[in-house]
Amino acid sequence: xxxxxxxxxxxxxxxxxxxxxxxxxxxxxxxxxxxxxxxxxxxxxxxxxxxxxxxxxxxxxxxxxxxxxxxxxxxxxxxxxxxxxxxxxxxxxxxxxxxxxxxxxxxxxxxxxxxxxxxxxxxxxxxxxxxxxxxxxxxxxxxxxxxxxxxxxxxxxxxxxxxxxxxxxxxxxxxxxxxxxxxxxxxxxxxxxxxxxxxxxxxxxxxxxxxxxxxxxxxxxxxxxxxxxxxxxxxxxxxxxxxxxxxxxxxxxxxxxxxxxxxxxxxxxxxxxxxxxxxxxxxxxxxxxxxxxxxxxxxxxxxxxxxxxxxxxxxxxxxxxxxxxxxxxxxxxxxxxxxxxxxxxxxxxxxxxxxxxxxxxxxxxxxxxxxxxxxxxxxxxxxxxxxxxxxxxxxxxxxxxxxxxxxxxxxxxxxxxxxxxxxxxxxxxxxxxxxxxxxxxxxxxxxxxxxxxxxxxxxxxxxx
Amino acid sequence: xxxxxxxxxxxxxxxxxxxxxxxxxxxxxxxxxxxxxxxxxxxxxxxxxxxxxxxxxxxxxxxxxxxxxxxxxxxxxxxxxxxxxxxxxxxxxxxxxxxxxxxxxxxxxxxxxxxxxxxxxxxxxxxxxxxxxxxxxxxxxxxxxxxxxxxxxxxxxxxxxxxxxxxxxxxxxxxxxxxxxxxxxxxxxxxxxxxxxxxxxxxxxxxxxxxxxxxxxxxxxxxxxxxxxxxxxxxxxxxxxxxxxxxxxxxxxxxxxxxxxxxxxxxxxxxxxxxxxxxxxxxxxxxxxxxxxxxxxxxxxxxxxxxxxxxxxxxxxxxxxxxxxxxxxxxxxxxxxxxxxxxxxxxxxxxxxxxxxxxxxxxxxxxxxxxxxxxxxxxxxxxxxxxxxxxxxxxxxxxxx
Numbered sequence: 001x002x003x004x005x006x007x008x009x010x011x012x013x014x015x016x017x018x019x020x021x022x023x024x025x026x027x028x029x030x031x032x033x034x035x036x037x038x039x040x041x042x043x044x045x046x047x048x049x050x051x052x053x054x055x056x057x058x059x060x061x062x063x064x065x066x067x068x069x070x071x072x073x074x075x076x077x078x079x080x081x082x083x084x085x086x087x088x089x090x091x092x093x094x095x096x097x098x099x100x101x102x103x104x105x106x107x108x109x110x111x112x113x114x115x116x117x118x119x120x121x122x123x124x125x126x127x128x129x130x131x132x133x134x135x136x137x138x139x140x141x142x143x144x145x146x147x148x149x150x151x152x153x154x155x156x157x158x159x160x161x162x163x164x165x166x167x168x169x170x171x172x173x174x175x176x177x178x179x180x181x182x183x184x185x186x187x188x189x190x191x192x193x194x195x196x197x198x199x200x201x202x203x204x205x206x207x208x209x210x211x212x213x214x215x216x217x218x219x220x221x222x223x224x225x226x227x228x229x230x231x232x233x234x235x236x237x238x239x240x241x242x243x244x245x246x247x248x249x250x251x252x253x254x255x256x257x258x259x260x261x262x263x264x265x266x267x268x269x270x271x272x273x274x275x276x277x278x279x280x281x282x283x284x285x286x287x288x289x290x291x292x293x294x295x296x297x298x299x300x301x302x303x304x305x306x307x308x309x310x311x312x313x314x315x316x317x318x319x320x321x322x323x324x325x326x327x328x329x330x331x332x333x334x335x336x337x338x339x340x341x342x343x344x345x346x347x348x349x350x351x352x353x354x355x356x357x358x359x360x361x362x363x364x365x366x367x368x369x370x371x372x373x374x375x376x377x378x379x380x381x382x383x384x385x386x387x388x389x390x391x392x393x394x395x396x397x398x399x400x401x402x403x404x405x406x407x408x409x410x411x412x413x414x415x416x417x418x419x420x421x422x423x424x425x426x427x428x429x430x431x432x433x434x435x436x437x438x439x440x441x442x443x444x445x446x447x448x449x450x451x452x453x454x455x456x457x458x459x460x461x462x463x464x
Numbered sequence: 465x466x467x468x469x470x471x472x473x474x475x476x477x478x479x480x481x482x483x484x485x486x487x488x489x490x491x492x493x494x495x496x497x498x499x500x501x502x503x504x505x506x507x508x509x510x511x512x513x514x515x516x517x518x519x520x521x522x523x524x525x526x527x528x529x530x531x532x533x534x535x536x537x538x539x540x541x542x543x544x545x546x547x548x549x550x551x552x553x554x555x556x557x558x559x560x561x562x563x564x565x566x567x568x569x570x571x572x573x574x575x576x577x578x579x580x581x582x583x584x585x586x587x588x589x590x591x592x593x594x595x596x597x598x599x600x601x602x603x604x605x606x607x608x609x610x611x612x613x614x615x616x617x618x619x620x621x622x623x624x625x626x627x628x629x630x631x632x633x634x635x636x637x638x639x640x641x642x643x644x645x646x647x648x649x650x651x652x653x654x655x656x657x658x659x660x661x662x663x664x665x666x667x668x669x670x671x672x673x674x675x676x677x678x679x680x681x682x683x684x685x686x687x688x689x690x691x692x693x694x695x696x697x698x699x700x701x702x703x704x705x706x707x708x709x710x711x712x713x714x715x716x717x718x719x720x721x722x723x724x725x726x727x728x729x730x731x732x733x734x735x736x737x738x739x740x741x742x743x744x745x746x747x748x749x750x751x752x753x754x755x756x757x758x759x760x761x762x763x764x765x766x767x768x769x770x771x772x773x774x775x776x777x778x779x780x781x782x783x784x785x786x787x788x789x790x791x792x793x794x795x796x797x798x799x800x801x802x803x804x805x806x807x808x809x810x811x812x813x814x815x816x817x818x819x820x821x822x823x824x825x826x827x828x829x830x831x832x833x834x835x836x837x838x839x840x841x842x843x844x845x846x847x848x849x850x851x852x853x854x855x856x857x858x859x860x861x862x863x864x865x
Contacts, residue, residue, distance in 0.1 A: 069667045
């Protein structure tokens with residue numbers, strides 16, 4: 001018996017504050033005005049996408065002790081812009097990245113529950129963690145968290161939020177005008193939670209939302225992160241968009257589900273992916289090269305070198321060879337507020353690899369950076385891209401993709417206009433929404449009502 | 465200071481099914497829809513039909529309670545609410561003229577988060593946002609956060625010096641909080657985004673500024689992650705009943721809501737806040753003082769009185785409020801508003817006793833009456849909330865050019 005054909009899930013990542021986003025293109029619009037967000041979301045909904053995705057950063061990035069000025073800078077508040085987008089869309093899921101370090105469970109839970117109510121069941125939460133004192137300088141709570149505690153805190157934060165979401169079963173609001181009974185129980189929303197991170201109790205003040213809780217996303221890639229996702233997440237925002245890496249990640253994570261009593265369909269793997277579409281594959285290749293040059297300006301190339309070399313290279317010639325000095329090993333003091341920098345494990349070895357590549361291919365510093373950073377995931381004609389995406393999904397390299405256009409807000413249009421119809425023709429992507437909630441779009445079963453909470457009394461015999 | 469105009473300003477205070485605890489039992493009430501966007505959209509549309517300056521939306525970080533200091537176990541009143549800023553954001557894109565001033569609790573929350581959420585509300589409403597800052601002195605709310613236990617307060621102990629000191633601290637923290645909100649709103653100059661392809665720079669970082677706030681309750685570095693909002697500084701409002709809360713209005717607010725019970729009290733409060741304003745060095749800043757009133761409005765005075773009695777009977781107790789409770793016709797209310805306006809209040813925040821009834825009476829009864837008297841707008845004359853309130857767009861404190 002052959003493997004059943006999988007349906008592809010597609011999402012749209014609003015272009016972020018990094019060099020993937022090309023602001024220098026004449027077509028590039030505002031990253032802040034609501035009209036850009038509305039246009040982007042409406043395009044995604046026109047394409048019948050599962051959801052829109054917003055990233056978040058709570059401190060402006062710095063390099064060499066100064067605010068980083070070469071990429072798009074600035075973004076709106078995640079919850080507020082998602083609630084506003086619920087007004088200009090009808091079905092599109094609304095996924096927000098919200099930090100578990102610089103927030104409190106009660107507040108985040110009521111914001112997500114509110115968003116889920118106000119959008120008719122379309123909210124999702126990408127749970128991220130950070131620990132840096134740099135970001136902590138913007139908050140009351142500061143950077144109090146040890147790095148090795150971040151997953152522990154994220155996990156217990158999510159667990160606590162879960163208990164708040166489940167503190168209302170969904171049947172408490174009677175609102176019977178004749179008898180005057182509004183609530184069926186005086187214990188609606190009662191909760192008590194105690195662990196080393198959170199010691200809270202009382203009553204949650206948002207009744208159960210349409211989805212029961214937001215859909216949960218997780219983005220970490222470490223062993224701990226994968227376990228966290230296998231235990232608690234509905235979807236993973238991964239960065240493995242190629243066949244081999246995708247299949248390995250997919251198998252690893254899906255293989256962990258059974259340990260937590262979950263089935264393979266209960267956790268979706270959705271890598272981020274960029275794309276460049278041409279009339280022909282050859283034209284797309286040419287366009288893709290132009291996009292990469294726009295993403296790596298001469299100034300940006302120097303900044304990328306500094307991030308690996310961990311030293312000031314402002315006098316370096318971007319059109320000359322790579323620096324001959326070695327990177328400074330140890331804590332990265334040049335670049336702050338940027339997750340990717342923390343991934344350079346052995347900077348001297350990487351520098352040597354880059355030098356070998358540059359020498360062999362006769363590349364300048366900037367050309368080398370163009371080659372080693374930000375290569376687009378999907379480059380080709382619409383037909384090629386549709387076939388590639390479908391092949392990857394059917395081969396279990398992913399369950400779909402979170403697409404990251406490089407132009408705001410119109411960068412999604414060519415994908416929706418040219419690739420989506422081809423996927424629909426192949427019968428692997430919906431031609432219209434069949435449900436109303438994000439759980440419906442993702443093929444996740446509705447959540448059952450929680451068992452009555454131990455703090456809650458009997459629902460019967462309530463009178464006032 | 466702000467009351468030089470012949471016209472008066474109006475705001476409508478939205479909360480659940482209305483301010484009377486039995487309002488949800490009225491025939492036209494929609495209690496099961498309190499958690500749907502459509503309910504709020506309809507209310508705001510009605511308020512916008514009445515051309516009011518703005519709506520406020522109540523909020524709290526705990527369940528509603530009959531007791532201001534303690535939770536209760538009542539099941540016969542509305543319990544549960546949605547986040548007020550998110551309600552405003554959900555409704556704003558579908559409106560054109562009305563302002564939004566949701567409530568934000570300052571005692572437990574992060575000024576950095578609230579600053580960017582209100583800035584974003586200003587973006588999604590294209591310049592019609594504000595925030596009403598509110599302290600939370602309830603110990604049960606503090607227990608929802610577990611970071612900072614608050615002492616138990618009670619109405620009986622309100623004159624106790626230790627309690628007064630505690631409450632004064634909450635208001636002092638609120639003052640710092642608003643200072644941080646304002647610094648963060650100014651942390652980007654208006655023209656900071658330059659998109660200069662020649663130098664590869666998206667922003668001119670010399671036009672971004674660290675807030676560098678260090679206080680007793682929090683330190684905030686900045687800059688904001690959100691650029692300066694359309695109004696530069698969204699409107700800041702606060703409700704005051706005297707003492708420390710008047711000081712907060714005088715030092716930090718653009719609009720103060722107060723609760724006089726007659727015109728003399730109204731004049732006294734305006735004078736008191738004006739004097740405090742001079743003390744804190746804000747003589748030049750326009751601060752609107754709005755009188756809060758709970759309103760039961762019907763075409764016949766007897767109908768309004770009967771409705772109040774009926775609601776009180778359903779609730780099983782006479783309704784009391786911090787604000788004056790007005791029961792009568794839109795014309796009688798117009799008389800009272802004119803009298804209080806003459807006493808120095810520049811506007812009013814009306815709390816409809818029952819929704820939608822009393823809101824409809826405001827929009828379709830009171831407003832046309834005020835217009836006949838030549839003291840209310842005939843159309844939205846400005847595209848921002850500041851514009852409607854006659855407040856200038858403030859200069860950026862960090863801009864040197």
